[in-house]
Amino acid sequence: MLSHIDMGNRKVVKIVEKEFIGLAHGSGGKEMVDLINSFSFSHRGTWKNVDNDAATIDIGEQKKLVFTTDSFIVHPIFFPGGDIGHLAVSGTINDLAVMGAKPLGLSLSFIIEEGFSFHDLQTIVHSINLLSTKTKIPIVTGDTKVMEKGKLDQIIINTSGVGIVSDEELFTKELQVGDAILLSGGLGEHAVALLSKRFDYETSIITDSKPVIDEINAVKKYIKIAKDPTRGGIAATLNEICMRNKKGILLYDKDIPAKQEVRTVVEMLGINLYELACEGRFICFTEKKHAKKVESILKTFNNDAAIIGEVTQGNSVIIQSILGKRMLPNPTGRIVPRIC
Amino acid sequence: MDEEHILKDHIHAIQKIAEDIGKNITIMEICGGHTNIILKYGIRDILPENIHLISGPGCPVCVSSQYDIDCMIELANQHIPIATYGDMLRVPGSKYSLDDIRAKHGNVFEIYSTTEVLDLQKKYPNIVFFGIGFETTAPMTTYLIEHDVMVYSVHKLVPPAMNILLQGLVNIDGFINPGHVSTIIGTHAYKDITVPQVITGFTAERILRGIRILVELIRNNENTVVNGYPEAVTEQGNKKAQTLLAKHFSIVDSEWRGLGFLPKSGLEVKKDTLNAKIKYAHLLEKVPLPKKTKCRCGDILKGLIKPEECPLYRKVCTPDNPQGACMVSEEGSCAISYRYGK
Amino acid sequence: MCYAIPAKILEINGETAKVDYGGVMKNVNICLLESLKIGDYILIHAGFAIEKLDKKSADETLQLIKEMLHLSEQDSSNA
Numbered sequence: 229m230l231s232h233i234d235m236g237n238r239k240v241v242k243i244v245e246k247e248f249i250g251l252a253h254g255s256g257g258k259e260m261v262d263l264i265n266s267f268s269f270s271h272r273g274t275w276k277n278v279d280n281d282a283a284t285i286d287i288g289e290q291k292k293l294v295f296t297t298d299s300f301i302v303h304p305i306f307f308p309g310g311d312i313g314h315l316a317v318s319g320t321i322n323d324l325a326v327m328g329a330k331p332l333g334l335s336l337s338f339i340i341e342e343g344f345s346f347h348d349l350q351t352i353v354h355s356i357n358l359l360s361t362k363t364k365i366p367i368v369t370g371d372t373k374v375m376e377k378g379k380l381d382q383i384i385i386n387t388s389g390v391g392i393v394s395d396e397e398l399f400t401k402e403l404q405v406g407d408a409i410l411l412s413g414g415l416g417e418h419a420v421a422l423l424s425k426r427f428d429y430e431t432s433i434i435t436d437s438k439p440v441i442d443e444i445n446a447v448k449k450y451i452k453i454a455k456d457p458t459r460g461g462i463a464a465t466l467n468e469i470c471m472r473n474k475k476g477i478l479l480y481d482k483d484i485p486a487k488q489e490v491r492t493v494v495e496m497l498g499i500n501l502y503e504l505a506c507e508g509r510f511i512c513f514t515e516k517k518h519a520k521k522v523e524s525i526l527k528t529f530n531n532d533a534a535i536i537g538e539v540t541q542g543n544s545v546i547i548q549s550i551l552g553k554r555m556l557p558n559p560t561g562r563i564v565p566r567i568c
Numbered sequence: 569m570d571e572e573h574i575l576k577d578h579i580h581a582i583q584k585i586a587e588d589i590g591k592n593i594t595i596m597e598i599c600g601g602h603t604n605i606i607l608k609y610g611i612r613d614i615l616p617e618n619i620h621l622i623s624g625p626g627c628p629v630c631v632s633s634q635y636d637i638d639c640m641i642e643l644a645n646q647h648i649p650i651a652t653y654g655d656m657l658r659v660p661g662s663k664y665s666l667d668d669i670r671a672k673h674g675n676v677f678e679i680y681s682t683t684e685v686l687d688l689q690k691k692y693p694n695i696v697f698f699g700i701g702f703e704t705t706a707p708m709t710t711y712l713i714e715h716d717v718m719v720y721s722v723h724k725l726v727p728p729a730m731n732i733l734l735q736g737l738v739n740i741d742g743f744i745n746p747g748h749v750s751t752i753i754g755t756h757a758y759k760d761i762t763v764p765q766v767i768t769g770f771t772a773e774r775i776l777r778g779i780r781i782l783v784e785l786i787r788n789n790e791n792t793v794v795n796g797y798p799e800a801v802t803e804q805g806n807k808k809a810q811t812l813l814a815k816h817f818s819i820v821d822s823e824w825r826g827l828g829f830l831p832k833s834g835l836e837v838k839k840d841t842l843n844a845k846i847k848y849a850h851l852l853e854k855v856p857l858p859k860k861t862k863c864r865c866g867d868i869l870k871g872l873i874k875p876e877e878c879p880l881y882r883k884v885c886t887p888d889n890p891q892g893a894c895m896v897s898e899e900g901s902c903a904i905s906y907r908y909g910k
Numbered sequence: 911m912c913y914a915i916p917a918k919i920l921e922i923n924g925e926t927a928k929v930d931y932g933g934v935m936k937n938v939n940i941c942l943l944e945s946l947k948i949g950d951y952i953l954i955h956a957g958f959a960i961e962k963l964d965k966k967s968a969d970e971t972l973q974l975i976k977e978m979l980h981l982s983e984q985d986s987s988n989a
Contacts, residue, residue, distance in 0.1 A: 250671050258888055427680055430935035489933040495915050496931055496954075497680070550572055551772055552610040554908045560887040653956075681957025683939055707942050708958050751953065751961045799916075799963050800953050806961055809942045 256459025256505070257559035261468070277400065279472075281323040281455060282391070290395045294329035296320060297388040305348070305382055308421040309434025312385055313352035315507060317359045319458070320387040321439040326454040326510055328399040329391030331441070334360070336370035337386040342377040352383070363439055365389075401452035403473045407539040408519035410512050412443055413530035415462065416490040416504035427497060433489050437507035443529045444510065447522045454512040460559045461503040465511060466545045467558040476542025479556065481549040485532040503559040513539065571773065578776040579614055585783045586616035593786055594739055595779070596871050598624040598726060599746030600899030601770050607904045609772040611779075619783060622738070622871035625729055625824060626746060628701045629655045629897035630869060632722045633823040634858040637661050637893075640698045640720055642855050643848055644669040644676050651677040651685045652698035653705075659896045662858050666698075682708040689717055696844045702726050704748040706835055707809040710816045719837050720844035724822055727753070728833035730761050738871050742782045744768060744775070747797050754805025758793045768796045825893060826866020863892035868901050875902040882906065916963055919950045929954065 252259040264279075277284045282296035298319050305312040317334065324331045336356065340349065360367050417436040424431050444454060453473075457465040462484075466477050486494075486501055494501045514522050519535050526533035540546075545556040597603060603623045606612060612621050625631045641661040644650045650666065657667040657678055670676035677688055682697065689695050699709040699721045706723040713719060726749050734740055742764040750757075750767045758765055764785035768778030778796045785792060795801050813835065822834020837843040845852065863885070864878040875881050875894065881902060885891040894900035917929035917938070925941045929952065940946055940959045951963040 248668070248671050250667055252667075262888070428936065429931075432933065492915075492931050492934045496934065496936070549609060550575060551614060554608060554610055557887075557907050681939070683957055704955055704960065707960070708956055711939070711941060711958070748953075748955055748960065799965065800961050802961075802964075806942060808944055809960065812942070 252560065255559075256464050257503075259560060260459075261558075277327070280327070280400070282327045282329065282389075284327070284393070284398065287392075292329075292393050292395065292398060294324055294327050294391040294393055295388070296323040296327075297386065298323060299384060299386045301381070301384050302422065303381065304422070304425050305352070307435060308424065308431075310421075310437045311352055311355050312383065313355035314359055315435075315437050316385040316387045317356050317365075318437050318439050318507060319456075320389040321363060321365060321441060322456045322507075322510070324389045324391035325439065325441045325444045326399060326456050327391070327393060328397045328444075328448065328451065328454070329393040331363075331365045331389055331391045333366050333368040333390055335386075335388040336367045338370070338372045339380060339384040339386075340372070340374050341380040341382050342374055344382055349383075352385075359439070363441065397448065399451050399454045403452060403469075403475050403513055403539050404515075405475070405539055405541055406516050407452065407513050408516050408522075408535050409466075409477065409479070409537040409539070410514065410519065410522055410526060410533065411462070411485060411509065411536045412440065412512070412526050412533050413485065413506075413509050414490065414532040415457075415484065415486040415506060415509070416494065416501055417487065418507040419461075419504035420490050420493045423493065423497065429493065429496070431489050431493065433487065433493075435507060436509055440508060440510050443526060444512075446525050446529070447512065447514075450512075450514045450518040450522050452513045452515070454510050456506070456510045458505050458507060461501075461505055462511060463500070463502040463545070463556050463559050466556070469513075470543055470545055474543060476540040477537055477545045478540045478553075479537035479545065479547045480535075481547050483534050484536050485534050487532075500559070502556055511536075574773055575776060578773070578780050582619070582776070582780050582783055583616050585780070585787050586619050589618065589783065589787050592618045592620060593741040593783070594620045594622060594871075595742045595744060595782055595786075596622050596624040596733065596738075596740050597744040598626040598730065599744070599749070600627040600897075601747060602626065602744060602768070602775060603901060604899060604904055605770060605772060605775055607908045610908070611772065611775060615779070619779075621779070622874075623868075623901045624733060624743075624871050625827065625869040627894070627897050627899040627901070628705070628722075628724065629659055630865060630893040630900045631724060631729075631824045631827070632656075632659075632700055632893065633825050634662065635823065635855070636720075636722045638858060639845075639852050639855050640696075641666055641669060642851060643696060643720070643844065644673070646851055647673055647675055648848070649675045649677065649688070649692035649695040650698055651679050651688055651695055653700065654678045654680070655897050655899070656698060656700060658890070659893050660890055662856075665896075682712050685712055685717055686715055689715070694718070696720055696848075699723050702746065702749050703752045703813070704746075706817065707752065707806075707812055710812040713816045713837065713839065713842055714812075716842065718842050718844050718847060721817070721835055721837050722822075723817070723835040724824065725819070725833050725835065727757050727761065728830055729824065729827065730758070732827065732830050732833075733870065734761070734763065736870055736872075740871070742766070742786050744778055744782065745793070747800065750795075750797065750801045750805070752806050752809050755793050755795050755801060755803050757805065761793075762791055764791055765793045766796050767793065767801050769800070824869075826869040861891065865892040865894040865900075865902075868894050875905040878902070916951050916953055919946060919948050919952060922946060922948060927952075927959065929959075 253263045275283045275285045282294045284292040287293050300316040420433045421435040455465045546553050638661045666676045696718045699719050745765050745767045766778040766782045768774045817835035819832050820834050820836040821829050821831050823829050840846045867873045885895050890896040894902040917931045919927045921928040926937050927940045952959040953961045
């Protein structure tokens with residue numbers, strides 16, 4: 229529960245009734261947002277978009293520097309279709325790409341548990357190297373630390389990224405009622421690939437983790453806002469966009485793409501498809517008149533890409549299904565299979 | 569007929585039958601899975617005005633007593649390893665939740681299936697399983713008892729609760745019976761309940777179809793149980809599961825949150841050496857009875873009020889600051905209402 | 911969650927069966943049922959099979975219900 233403390237000319241949000249940090253504070257849902265808001269760093273300089281996927285600062289000539297960071301604690305570290313290294317690089321490239329930025333370089337920090345397999349580390353480094361080479365985005369600085377055995381779960385990776393974007397191309401344009409919302413591919417594949425080890429099932433689904441920079445570049449001129457629905461899925465992402473833009477969103481349930489196997493796992497585990505993390509997908513907002521064109525371009529990259537909704541008045545996310553409308557709230561807690 | 573037509577056909581038929589009935593009728597559903605689908609698709613909103621569909625105590629987390637929850641939290645706080653289903657972790661006790669104890673001590677384990685508890689038992693031989701759930705889940709707990717895992721049981725039985733609800737403040741004209749509880753206990757277990765009932769599956773179409781059948785039975789004064797989920801439910805139910813339940817559990821009076829002690833409505837572990845309430849009685853006797861709060865989960869579970877009518881709902885009680893189990897459990901009426909924008 | 915979903919038995923190894931949920935494979939415990947064979951469809955809840963799905967008798971019952979509903983619709987429209 230939050231309460232506001234008035235400290236002169238600035239309000240500080242204090243988290244009360246909590247003695248310690250819980251897993252929910254890192255899950256991408258409401259608790260995490262509230263926690264971050266409570267930090268309330270007072271000195272931001274002239275940086276903008278500090279609550280967005282990447283922060284921006286003017287550097288003259290109508291250009292902005294774009295800066296982002298992310299830490300990766302995924303478990304298991306090797307999963308169907310990828311590993312923590314590939315994920316770390318894709319994730320940070322995507323945080324820059326969804327701002328409209330051209331990535332210039334990445335930092336890479338490892339914190340490794342004593343006793344971690346050298347071979348596993350080489351595999352991870354190899355993944356990172358491959359992706360960096362393929363995307364022509366260099367790893368330019370970094371750090372390596374080792375902690376005593378038992379003090380850390382295998383490995384944590386942090387990547388930060390720097391990019392550049394012109395004022396005109398920055399994806400923070402104002403939304404209008406009627407703007408279309410598109411999703412670049414099927415939901416939930418990364419989550420389902422990851423959960424297969426935890427819940428011991430076999431599936432052909434592999435992670436969707438990859439940089440989305442090529443797709444974004446292909447439809448760049450049509451994009452007003454873009455975001456990648458990672459932790460908390462499209463439920464978290466779209467609620468955040470509603471809040472920031474003071475608009476509502478209407479989703480068309482039957483048009484939201486997800487592979488059949490993903491839907492099967494969702495039923496089997498009793499989890500919410502719209503709260504599942506994707507690591508190689510993005511949502512974008514375009515003017516209605518461009519929607520079909522953007523959809524057809526995105527379909528050349530992934531046939532499941534689809535128009536999934538539109539911007540409305542209001543301030544919440546509503547889903548339209550066969551029987552009527554219902555709200556899609558901001559997720560809270562963490563993914564929890566349910567019982568009867 | 570495509571799905572939309574079938575649904576409209578059901579709705580149309582329900583409207584006609586409701587007109588025939590004329591007066592107000594109340595039907596109750598008592599299954600967390602059904603509650604979720606009803607609210608997810610806004611089924612309540614499309615029913616005729618004189619058909620009141622209310623949610624009863626179908627969420628096992630919601631009906632677990634505050635005292636039992638406090639007891640399990642106390643065991644965990646005393647560093648005893650605890651395993652339970654994910655739903656239970658965030659339920660607030662009088663002071664902490666199991667999630668908080670996990671963050672503090674690390675000895676609380678979330679499982680998806682009781683088979684995982686056997687793996688945990690190898691590392692933590694004194695692990696205690698917090699057994700929540702109705703007749704669907706209680707057989708999975710017998711599996712643990714067969715493997716010498718200690719259990720704190722708050723398992724409950726649905727038909728006794730249905731009978732008590734019929735004697736309550738709200739006139740219930742018919743029930744939508746729980747789907748998978750019925751798989752275990754069979755349709756014959758409901759024969760002494762003297763109102764029309766229907767058992768349905770878990771899609772919007774199945775539930776609407778079930779409501780259509782139920783209002784028809786009510787109109788015709790037919791006090792019978794219609795099995796609308798025959799692929800999963802038989803008259804006798806799962807005999808092997810029933811045998812295991814009888815082998816390992818005694819039927820006892822049980823405290824249901826908000827309903828009080830209901831006679832012969834709970835399951836208690838027969839074997840004393842595997843009953844955590846007996847083994848750890850010396851720790852549990854220190855657990856005080858919970859204080860009364862303004863939380864109205866009890867009235868919500870009885871179907872007396874809707875979540876929106878609780879004074880705490882949305883104002884104080886939200887998913888990230890839940891005051892009671894109905895908000896914490898994902899199947900709780902308040903959590904589901906909140907999630908779907910009521 | 912009350913959710914239990916059907917799956918087809920692919921292999922049986924003692925009290926465990928490998929099942930196919932339609933592309934997703936998992937091992938589940940079958941100690942609550944008897945006389946299962948490969949190819950049977952079972953309903954699974956929290957990692958345990960709770961019922962064998964009897965498609966034939968289910969289809970018959972569902973057909974009866976359909977007919978009943980059709981009749982009741984005629985009733986209502988004749989009233």
